[in-house]
Amino acid sequence: MPRWSGRGAAVTILCLSQLAAACTASGPRSSATRSDPTASAGPTKVVSETQAAGRTQGPSGSPASLEPPVATLVAEGGDPATGQLGSFTWNGGGSDSPWLPGTPLAVGSGERLTVALADDVGVSDWEARRVPAGVTDGIGAVRLGGGRAPVTFAAPGPGAWSVQVTVRFAGGLGSAVYYWRLAVR
Amino acid sequence: MTPIRHPRRSGRTARWLASGAAVAIALSVTVVGALAHGPDPALSGGPFGQNQDLRFRWRSGSEPPTAIKTAITSAAAASNAGRASKAATFTYDASGSSPVGYGIGATCGVNGLACFTRSVPTGFTLWLREQGHVFDWGTMKWCQMYTTPPNGCYDAQMIALDELGHVEGLGHHVNLGDDSDYVDAIVQTYARAKPVTGWNMHAYGRCDVATLQILYDMPSWTARYSTCLDLATSLTLVADPAAVPAYGTTTLTATLKVVDSDAYGRLGGDPIAGRVVTLQRRTTGSTTWVSMGAMAAGPTAGTYVLAQQLSSDTEFRAVFHASTAEGLRGSTSPTVAVSVYRCIPAPSQNGSSAIPCI
16 A cells, blocks of 8 residues: 555554444444345245354354455545445355446545455455446456455546456455445546 | 375375365465466365265255256256266255255345355255346346346356356356456356356356366366366386397386376376377487387376387487367476397307397
């Protein structure tokens, strides 16, 4: 994070830590929470067979949870936006989705964007790509950045973009794809 | 990361299973480091048993409609036919232990078309969303539910095969940045709908197969390695005998194997049979190799033999040329020297250092 230095960087990191903690405790409800199988039709059967498959329920992103951690995208000085969870593998299971439209977020062109994961889940490596908003087949995707942690990249040029961030979690925990719909001014 | 030894032959299965999670990490690291094209990453939890038959049934109360059942059983058949490895097989069995469901109870998160769980070595679960399910991003349309599938529908057979690939232990393929290699894997980070390229793949892609081979090993020593692999090979050569009388014959035996590397999982050390290994020779002191032709299959897997008659000291080497049809690198054996000794009739031996003729 070459543009972050001194007190500003420390404050930002602290904010991200607090944000992650807030997400875990009582922050934005994730898709993980909303898709809790115990809240779905046929809960008894679903839970028993899930447990039979060696999976248990827990907070999103915890080792026992059914879904990976919530990811938030933070622009410098802006409000964080929880990513829309797409395909993932996690805790002995997984789900497959299309390229999703993503959670709306307005940012400035070239602005530094940082993705933070809840629950202190580590990042092995990541990659961010974008297509014009409305495109759902991924064809012609343009890479915005990638590599080892931290997950940070510059916002694309002005326009409306669907940004896909693929994160592979440290320790072989799995991977997840998150989406944001950026309105770049 | 601590290096891990991976067993290759029977009798070492337990150690292989114990190291399964580490294998996944190793594969993961190998793949993600490049952030580009390569075998699918492996999931944690390890592989199922080699050729283990996983029997599935329809989940009671959540049975798919007939068209979707057909798509799922076709996907199972495609997995079995296209695994090109000793990966687990899938068989429908009304009393099977692995439930496959469809509809409202699906535990696929809010955006998932389909989902799975895997529990090695017991079995798996699999779910497909119901036709008409309303997501934030649109309405679920399975192509199989139409006489004339509309654009925007998802192919249930492909999606089911994607899930079965996960059950085998495949993680999402790491595509090139522009997704130009999308069809190299069916286990993708996002699903494509009709009519976008790759929307109706009904067989594993070569990079899915690559990881199945790494996790489960080859179905035979003559089977072809996925072109998504790039495996180093080792070639050794032995001459027997290593010294012959003039115009005597020596037999050259080459042994071709996959290099015994931890990164190659079960493939490390595999004998490679049924390929073309060429024998080359030159007179000792010469720099020009002359091809003597292809070596014949030897007595054991991965060995190749060819007999040669010699009139002077000769050097040999074996050469395996890589083929674009599979993911093996070529290799050349170290040079083997065979000496030719002079012999003289027995009555003249006195005072001679030559070897008596037999």
